[in-house]
Amino acid sequence: MHVIRNNSLxxxxxLTVVRKEFADHLTNRTSLVLAVLLLVxxxxxxxxxxxxxxxxxxxxADPVIDEWGFHEPMLGLPNAADVYFPLPEAISTAGxxxxxxxxxxxxxRERQTGSLKMLLVRPIFRDEVIxxxxxxxxxxxxxxxxxxxxxxxxxxxxxxxxxxxxDLVSILLFSLATVAFLAFYFGLALAISTVxxxxxxxxxxxxxxxxxxxxxxxxxxEVTKDTFAGAHPLPGASPSEREEHQARLDLxxxxxxxxxxxxxxxxxxxxxxxxxxxxxxxLGGSWVFLPDDGSTRPMDALAxxxxxxxxxxxxxxxxxxxxxIAFQRMDVR
Amino acid sequence: xSGDAPMRIDLSxxAIIARKEFADHLTDRTFLLVLALFxxxxxxxxxxxxxxxxxxxxxxxxxxxxxxxxxxxxIPPNSPYIPSxxxxxxxxxxxxxxxxxxxxxxxxxxxxxxxxTTRSLRMLLVRPVFRDEVIxxxxxxxxxxLALASAVPFIxxxxxxxxxxxxxxxxxxxxxxxxxxxxxxxxxxxxAVAVAFSGFAEDGGRALAWxxxxxxxxSTAVPTAAGYAAGLAAGxxxxxxxxxxxxxxxxxxxxxxxRYYGTYNGVRNAVLALSPNSNYExxxxxxxxxxxDYHGEDAVTHAPGELLDRLWQNxxxxxxxPAIFLAVAYVRFMRIDLR
Numbered sequence: 246m247h248v249i250r251n252n253s254l255x256x257x258x259x260l261t262v263v264r265k266e267f268a269d270h271l272t273n274r275t276s277l278v279l280a281v282l283l284l285v286x287x288x289x290x291x292x293x294x295x296x297x298x299x300x301x302x303x304x305x306a307d308p309v310i311d312e313w314g315f316h317e318p319m320l321g322l323p324n325a326a327d328v329y330f331p332l333p334e335a336i337s338t339a340g341x342x343x344x345x346x347x348x349x350x351x352x353x354r355e356r357q358t359g360s361l362k363m364l365l366v367r368p369i370f371r372d373e374v375i376x377x378x379x380x381x382x383x384x385x386x387x388x389x390x391x392x393x394x395x396x397x398x399x400x401x402x403x404x405x406x407x408x409x410x411x412d413l414v415s416i417l418l419f420s421l422a423t424v425a426f427l428a429f430y431f432g433l434a435l436a437i438s439t440v441x442x443x444x445x446x447x448x449x450x451x452x453x454x455x456x457x458x459x460x461x462x463x464x465x466x467e468v469t470k471d472t473f474a475g476a477h478p479l480p481g482a483s484p485s486e487r488e489e490h491q492a493r494l495d496l497x498x499x500x501x502x503x504x505x506x507x508x509x510x511x512x513x514x515x516x517x518x519x520x521x522x523x524x525x526x527x528l529g530g531s532w533v534f535l536p537d538d539g540s541t542r543p544m545d546a547l548a549x550x551x552x553x554x555x556x557x558x559x560x561x562x563x564x565x566x567x568x569x570i571a572f573q574r575m576d577v578r
Numbered sequence: 579x580s581g582d583a584p585m586r587i588d589l590s591x592x593a594i595i596a597r598k599e600f601a602d603h604l605t606d607r608t609f610l611l612v613l614a615l616f617x618x619x620x621x622x623x624x625x626x627x628x629x630x631x632x633x634x635x636x637x638x639x640x641x642x643x644x645x646x647x648x649x650x651x652x653i654p655p656n657s658p659y660i661p662s663x664x665x666x667x668x669x670x671x672x673x674x675x676x677x678x679x680x681x682x683x684x685x686x687x688x689x690x691x692x693x694x695t696t697r698s699l700r701m702l703l704v705r706p707v708f709r710d711e712v713i714x715x716x717x718x719x720x721x722x723x724l725a726l727a728s729a730v731p732f733i734x735x736x737x738x739x740x741x742x743x744x745x746x747x748x749x750x751x752x753x754x755x756x757x758x759x760x761x762x763x764x765x766x767x768x769x770a771v772a773v774a775f776s777g778f779a780e781d782g783g784r785a786l787a788w789x790x791x792x793x794x795x796x797s798t799a800v801p802t803a804a805g806y807a808a809g810l811a812a813g814x815x816x817x818x819x820x821x822x823x824x825x826x827x828x829x830x831x832x833x834x835x836x837r838y839y840g841t842y843n844g845v846r847n848a849v850l851a852l853s854p855n856s857n858y859e860x861x862x863x864x865x866x867x868x869x870x871d872y873h874g875e876d877a878v879t880h881a882p883g884e885l886l887d888r889l890w891q892n893x894x895x896x897x898x899x900p901a902i903f904l905a906v907a908y909v910r911f912m913r914i915d916l917r
Contacts (some may be wrong), residue, residue: 441784
């Protein structure tokens, strides 16, 4: 009886590991420095967002009429969530490196210094250790993002921009997408860390994966677009030919976007902040928005791009499963 | 007297270590993987470059035809220009700018920390070799491997030019060599950062994390700070004049405006000089401006003086940056406590 009770995952050991990992992350100099850098990197895009908000506000209050008597294209009343629009670009690089730096040594360092053996002779199960490490890191990432979002909302209020309920939902969805994106690279680093015993090599492999995701996949997509979709139909082409070409382009676009975590994140974040977004093209560099009639709600974003959101949230989980299996089977000698 | 002789650096011992490091890097799987990825990226970039060259050539021909057909013959405001093949040759630049540091850091981060973690450093230092020879040899070996690796994309670009049927003029070759030199300096900057942290950090992983933090700092944070500092130093932009302003007012306004931009650009460039990324980009822009857009094929005779005049600041900054970090690594390695 005693053995059976012990085998159930009571959570005591798990909680201890989570608490210790969380505290470690938030007191670690390297991750703190990288978190501060992430914040610094975000300051400029945030300011651009603020400037864009002010501009749209002025244009709304006082529509400019040009010399031909036309109004400037109506921008509509800006939303507080629009201020965050330029942020994903900055987060997608510096954030990924922060997440990698938090995950690369979780297992590899314990193996390198031999503390893993000491940990595993204690009355704690292996799965509690790896789950605790993953949850601790995830919590730390969430805490960093939450702190950043709280600071940014404070700045918004100081600037006299009061976010409405819809804006708050948008900002919340954006922060969730950001945590999911960071969790992807954290999970990647954790998985690599369980497989590669040396810390330096583990970090390097994670960087190489980052390099492949952020440079090689988009470049390959660019070339496939040219070769697979064929030449652009000539001006005299029939509408069906044109549609077929466009369909092939869209297919390539969506496949490449799903396989590139950066683009996937940028897409989901952008649609959370601007629910009027209905189509996009990273390869062609174009975005399509619905007219601004005030009928779209932040949750609509999930309806348009649910596949991308699904991939964004499930990919970290898949990586965690990999890390979990590798850790369970690891030979610790 | 016999005590004096070993005090000199023995270049043959440095060469032995450098050669060993060079061979180690070149046979390291991870390094080869990064290099292969670079090769793939370069080929893809060249594919793009050739395609866009072909399309701009087509556009040029169309414009010429339109000019001939127009009655009366007219010259459009932007007179058509022959696209330059130089952009194909310099296609590897963007990949280097963003991902070159990864290559450089990958070569440097384990230089000292790797030998410390595996404890081979002690075994190395009980041999008849001085500490400074070890660190010098390691730095030379790493730098040589980077020089070799960074040549690969440019050689690929030259090959692509020949395969596509373009002539590579001696002038183009000189330019590629120049730009390859700039790339080596840029990679050395981050190599030096990685070596310095490799001496301080307790293991390779930490060294790599710190080196990446420095990379983010200099590639994004410093340019942002440069903009802010310049804005602060220059103060507010002078108020635009009303339309009925007097000529004297106009004169003083223009002077004030040029003073504003002078301060702004001066401060901005001074801060940007700290960043290897900005220097590398600045060198690329200058080279393109002077050699491609401005002088064209006359550049061989006209440009060297002008190039030197405009590039020396970037070159000095790009030499000083790695020199400082290598010096730090050197001092640290001399004093490192190996127990």
